[in-house]
Amino acid sequence: MITDPLRLFVVEYSMSQDATSVHSFRKMAENNLRNLGEGRYTDYLPIGIFLTRDQADNFCVRLRQRQDEVGWSQSNRDWRLMQEIVVDLLPRQLNNLNWDQRQPYEAREFNVYQDE
Numbered sequence: 001m002i003t004d005p006l007r008l009f010v011v012e013y014s015m016s017q018d019a020t021s022v023h024s025f026r027k028m029a030e031n032n033l034r035n036l037g038e039g040r041y042t043d044y045l046p047i048g049i050f051l052t053r054d055q056a057d058n059f060c061v062r063l064r065q066r067q068d069e070v071g072w073s074q075s076n077r078d079w080r081l082m083q084e085i086v087v088d089l090l091p092r093q094l095n096n097l098n099w100d101q102r103q104p105y106e107a108r109e110f111n112v113y114q115d116e
Contacts, residue, residue: 002051009056012044013086018074020060022053047086062089 002008006026013020021044023031028046035042050056066085072078 009050009053010046011048011050011056011059013047014042014044015074015079016043020063022056022060025049048090050091059089 006024006029008025009022010025010028011020011022012028032042034040048056048059050059063085066089067073067082070081070085072081072085
């Protein structure tokens with residue numbers, strides 16, 4: 001059971017640098033809020049969340065290995081292939097997320113100004 005979600009570990013991926021970064025959820029949120037407040041752009045996207053640092057680090061190693069196996073490189077810009085690599089490596093609980101662009105996310109629309 002997760003008692004403190006801020007202690008989970010997040011893997012972020014930079015499309016411009018073809019690099020991963022691992023931080024606790026707390027640290028990631030703090031960094032992102034600081035970057036927002038300072039107007040600093042970053043393209044690191046959270047792509048996975050893990051219970052332990054070892055799991056997150058292992059995911060990063062396997063991601064790089066899989067990229068090498070399939071001949072993926074940042075220069076070929078096959079982002080659909082990169083997406084498939086990431087999804088394939090994610091734990092089963094995350095693997096069923098609605099990531100397919102052909103099946104748009106169905107979000108309810110909320111009007112924050114409307115009285116209910």
